[in-house]
Amino acid sequence: MVGKKLNLAGATVFVAFMALLPLVFDSRYLIGVLTVSAIYGIWAVSWDFMSGLTGRENFGHSLFIGVGAYTAGFLNTLLGVSGWWSLPAAMVVAVLFALLIGLPTLRLRGPYFALAMLSGAVIMQRLMLIFWEHTGGEEGIHGIEPLIRSQLVFYYFVLGTLVAVTALLLALARSHWGLVLRAIRGDEATCQAAGLNVTFYKIASLLISAACAGAGGAIYAHYQLQVSPQLFAVVTSITIITMVYVGGMASIYGPVGGAILLVLLTELLRNFGEWRLMIYSCALILILFFLPNGLIAPTWQRIRARLGRRR
Amino acid sequence: MLEILIHGAVSSAIYAMLAVGFTLIFGVARVLNLAHGSFYALGAYGTFVLTTHLKMPLLPAALLAVAFVAAFGVVVERVFVRPMRRSQLGVLMITLAVALVIEQALFLTFGSEYRNVPAFVDEKFTLGHVDVGGQRLLALGVGIVAIGALWLFIQYTRLGSAILAISQDPVAAGYMGIPSDRIFSIVMALSAALAALAGILAGPFLTVQPTMWLLPIVKAFAIVVVGGLGSIPGSILAALMLGYAETIVGYLISTSWTEIVSVAATLLMLVVRPAGFFGRRAAF
Numbered sequence A: 001m002v003g004k005k006l007n008l009a010g011a012t013v014f015v016a017f018m019a020l021l022p023l024v025f026d027s028r029y030l031i032g033v034l035t036v037s038a039i040y041g042i043w044a045v046s047w048d049f050m051s052g053l054t055g056r057e058n059f060g061h062s063l064f065i066g067v068g069a070y071t072a073g074f075l076n077t078l079l080g081v082s083g084w085w086s087l088p089a090a091m092v093v094a095v096l097f098a099l100l101i102g103l104p105t106l107r108l109r110g111p112y113f114a115l116a117m118l119s120g121a122v123i124m125q126r127l128m129l130i131f132w133e134h135t136g137g138e139e140g141i142h143g144i145e146p147l148i149r150s151q152l153v154f155y156y157f158v159l160g161t162l163v164a165v166t167a168l169l170l171a172l173a174r175s176h177w178g179l180v181l182r183a184i185r186g187d188e189a190t191c192q193a194a195g196l197n198v199t200f201y202k203i204a205s206l207l208i209s210a211a212c213a214g215a216g217g218a219i220y221a222h223y224q225l226q227v228s229p230q231l232f233a234v235v236t237s238i239t240i241i242t243m244v245y246v247g248g249m250a251s252i253y254g255p256v257g258g259a260i261l262l263v264l265l266t267e268l269l270r271n272f273g274e275w276r277l278m279i280y281s282c283a284l285i286l287i288l289f290f291l292p293n294g295l296i297a298p299t300w301q302r303i304r305a306r307l308g309r310r311r
Numbered sequence B: 001m002l003e004i005l006i007h008g009a010v011s012s013a014i015y016a017m018l019a020v021g022f023t024l025i026f027g028v029a030r031v032l033n034l035a036h037g038s039f040y041a042l043g044a045y046g047t048f049v050l051t052t053h054l055k056m057p058l059l060p061a062a063l064l065a066v067a068f069v070a071a072f073g074v075v076v077e078r079v080f081v082r083p084m085r086r087s088q089l090g091v092l093m094i095t096l097a098v099a100l101v102i103e104q105a106l107f108l109t110f111g112s113e114y115r116n117v118p119a120f121v122d123e124k125f126t127l128g129h130v131d132v133g134g135q136r137l138l139a140l141g142v143g144i145v146a147i148g149a150l151w152l153f154i155q156y157t158r159l160g161s162a163i164l165a166i167s168q169d170p171v172a173a174g175y176m177g178i179p180s181d182r183i184f185s186i187v188m189a190l191s192a193a194l195a196a197l198a199g200i201l202a203g204p205f206l207t208v209q210p211t212m213w214l215l216p217i218v219k220a221f222a223i224v225v226v227g228g229l230g231s232i233p234g235s236i237l238a239a240l241m242l243g244y245a246e247t248i249v250g251y252l253i254s255t256s257w258t259e260i261v262s263v264a265a266t267l268l269m270l271v272v273r274p275a276g277f278f279g280r281r282a283a284f
Helices: A003-024 A030-053 A061-078 A083-106 A112-130 A149-172 A176-186 A186-193 A197-225 A234-247 A251-289 A296-310 B001-027 B036-052 B058-084 B090-108 B134-156 B158-168 B170-175 B179-205 B209-229 B232-252 B254-274
Strands: B124-127 B129-135
Touching: A003 A030, A003 A149, A003 A251, A003 A296, A030 A061, A030 A112, A030 A176, A030 A234, A030 B001, A030 B232, A030 B254, A061 A197, A061 A234, A083 A112, A083 A197, A083 A251, A083 B232, A083 B254, A112 A149, A112 A197, A112 A234, A112 B058, A112 B090, A112 B209, A112 B254, A149 A176, A149 A251, A149 B134, A176 A186, A176 A197, A186 A197, A234 A251, A234 B090, A251 B090, A296 B001, B001 B036, B001 B129, B001 B179, B001 B209, B001 B232, B036 B090, B036 B129, B036 B134, B036 B209, B058 B090, B090 B179, B090 B209, B124 B134, B129 B134, B134 B158, B134 B232, B158 B170, B158 B179, B170 B179, B179 B209, B209 B232, B209 B254, B232 B254
Parallel strands: none
Antiparallel strands: B124 B129
16 A cells, blocks of 8 residues: 555656656756657557567567658648547557557567567668658658647647556556466466467557557657658667666556656767767667666665655 | 579579578577678678778688678677577567667768678679679579588588587487587577678678668568578578569569568468478477
8 A cells, every 4th residue: 555655656756847847947958858758758658568568579669650650740741630630540550550560470479579570660661761752751751730839738748648658558557457468478378278368468468559659659740840761760669678678677667767767868968979879779788688677667666665664 | 584583593592691590590599680680781891891991802801701700690699699598588689789789880980871892793794685793693603602501511510410409409419418509609600601791792782881781680580480480491492482572573563562572471471371381380
């Protein structure tokens, strides 16, 4: 009980902090950075829900992000559809792609899912360049309308979406459903023997993950006001995976912290410019070797334990 | 028609060199090496550096590059893969991270522009009524010889038998006194050398830039799924199928659609027959 209250208190303090930051330091630059960090939070938490819980690593999360963003871009620039419709549309398209890759690969054990997602993202990026007449090629799509004119209100909308997505996925992860997903990670054959439809659970969690990532992609498109094939790049997926590893796999709330921490750190490392991705990938190797449980979730658990004892 | 036959054979040979190494290290050590495409990239860049900056003649430069990449493969296996081998996902993660570090290192040293790797043969040859670049024919020839030599090595030498034994039953091979760790390093070196060779031979007519490792991984994965994970004959057959399928799609429909072929083939095969043509166990 105490733990639950402390979790709630911790989350409230964190959200209040994130919400008050732009009011204290009134700078457009800071609001921009915070918006990006919240969008990365949505992507990281959606990755963690599927891959962290079931242990099926998704090397092509950028596929869902990219198709979500391009859906929003096409709908907005070609058909003039309002941004509010492109969010659900992006989710639907991302879910369709998830079905296309998840159905054949997730019923199998082994690395097929991880590699098929990677291939899917790589090929989609190539296709965006090859069919440049329709997709704008390297330049992508420009002139997307903003979702909300005011930068600050848009930031609160993104922050609210992040909180809602995290709360939803956290609730799912702590329910019976999440228990099954964790059990699949532990021992798939036993789950099957217990009469659970393992494939159904894995595919359903991928669809949820893809829908959130697609929505995040559409939000990103309406924030940047343009989309480019770089969204599909493998580095996008790796960045998200690094954030999850920093946050702590399968903790759901950890990756949100990881995403925000890394985006802010990246801004501080701005002077390093080209070295940014190099630093990311080296950090990932170091974490894989020395911090397999991540940084944020274990830290929070330690703080919580200490606060709980003091009562 | 003859054009399809020749160009299909050339791409098949390059794909086969990539896929055989990829499937070999999986079959023997159960390691799915996502850094395999990086070996291909390093082969091309190594030759580029040795010929352009150090002004070495092409043939020794190419051989030195192959040797360097093979040694690098051993380092990757010892330092990064071995501590992670307990978990399949750990291996996937660490090799992907290594591949990204290599990509970024190439980007930081050489920039993102395309580099020219010199060709061994510059002339064009006319076979029947088709003009083919000499370098492409050379890639075809060297590919066939290299894979043939690998096949003979595995079938007829003591070391080859040890490799086969481990791929069939690692525990029993251990009981027979086969040092599996040393064999893994040797296989990694072989697989890296083949990939580097493919990069050196294909470099002159494909693009050499830091992200060039990605497509080979996608193609090698498709080939290995179609042929069966861990099977060398399977991956040779599947390399032929993919090479010709892409060439035919390129001629009949449009070269724009060739990239779809590999992913479509992967997904289709996983629906129809997940073990591939020659896979020994269903989805292991």
